[in-house]
Amino acid sequence: MTAIKHALQRDIFTPNDERLLSIVNVCKAGKKKKNCFLCATVTTERPVQVKVVKVKKSDKGDFYKRQIAWALRDLAVVDAKDAVKENPEFDLHFEKIYKWVASSTAEKNAFISCIWKLNQRYLRKKIDFVNVSSQLLEESVPSGENQSVTGGDEEVVDEYQELNAREEQDIEIMMEGCECAISNAEAFAEKLSRELQVLDGANIQSIMASEKQVNILMKLLDEALKEVDQIELKLSSYEEMLQSVKEQMNQISESNHLIHLSNTNNVKLLSEIEFLVNHMDLAKGHIKALQEGDLASSRGIEACTNAADALLQCMNVALRPGMFIGDDKM
Structure with missing residues (x-):
């Protein structure tokens, strides 16, 4: 059986990036004996795909060919027929029931044990096992040349590795x-x-x-960790300093903005004052004519009239938006 497994792995499964874990020599129950092999395989690449593959020896030559493959997730029931007595017959329930007769009970048990461990590992106990002894499901069952998966429920061990x-x-x-x-x-x-x-x-x-070299290496690692701690402390202090500088720069930026705003307001205020002074200034002669005007003479009347016109122009000056002067300030 070892030679057959080696040949199947080399010729059929290695080209498809698959690893053969267990094999059983079977024939269909109740029919003319035509032997074939059922193989439990897993892919070498992730995500792992678990399959049951039927392989048959070619009638025209000494080589094997792959006939059909079922995904293990499609397997619903494994029926071992008898949990007490030795019986080479067993059934696999895929989309339909396939009835098989193994060449030996040991090969059948090893194959079922492999299927059980693959079910535990990859399908989370999805498959039902009927008429199978509890001991077979709890322990790894080696059977001479046909080894199944070992190592319990935690890990499927790569049983076969092709020699280079x-x-x-x-x-x-x-x-x-x-x-x-x-x-x-x-x-x-x-x-x-x-x-x-x-x-x-x-x-x-x-x-x-090499223990001495290991101790030296550990000492160097400790020193390196101390240096890392010191560097982290320095980086923390630098970060605090940068944060303080940032806050100061923000304050300076805000102060500059306020200074610029104040200068702008002063310029506008000065412009408004100059406007008022230039357009609302009443000459001293007009003020005197209004205060001491001689309305008895034509010359005095003319002076008062001119002063009144000048005063009226000052009062009718159109102020810019935002500026207001009350009548009592005039």
Whole structure:
């Protein structure tokens, strides 16, 4: 099954930016046996799309082709048929009911466990699980080569990661250097475990050796934070000074406006006074003729008449808007 998963991931899902999480070999219930694979996949880009994909081996060659894909959000019910006894049959309720028979109960359980965890993670328990044991829904169920999603309800772990050419070459070299890699897998795993422990020890020693540099770095960071605090204090004081200068500038601007307004009013007042003086000034001769006029002689009468005319002109001067002189001031 591992080889099949590797081939499906490489040929079908990697080109579509999808990751294969679980697979089950099935055939349709009650019909002539034509095997296919149901695959649980997620997209590698966000937003994550979860799908159940039906894949079938081509009749014309040794390759697989994608037949149909259902969005997991469209799955309403998963019916495992029997929660107590082992039974390879199960139903998936999409727009219609699809009845399947798995090649083994273990593969079926692993696939249903994967669907349950994807439901917990992405659909917030939208799917109903019927005739499924509670233990299967509460625990991660590995089944030999067919691993489902592990890590509980919080995170879906990327189970499959395709090896690149460099990693495949390194594995081949490592297996060639160990005679028991193929004949005795346990001895090979034990050897890898010992080497891993040696590497872990080297990493710990390296971390301990770098502790001094870490302390120096922390000290520098503390000093930098102190400098930042001082800079913030200076900036605050500068801000207060700028605020004070701004207030003073506003006061000066207001004072300048008042001075300009006062000068303008003085100029207008002076202009009005000059106008009144020039147009309402009565000559001393006219004043004397009016006060001491001799109405018995023709010359005196003429002088009084001229003075009266001059006085009348002064009284009839048209004042500018805003100016008013009462009769008692004349």
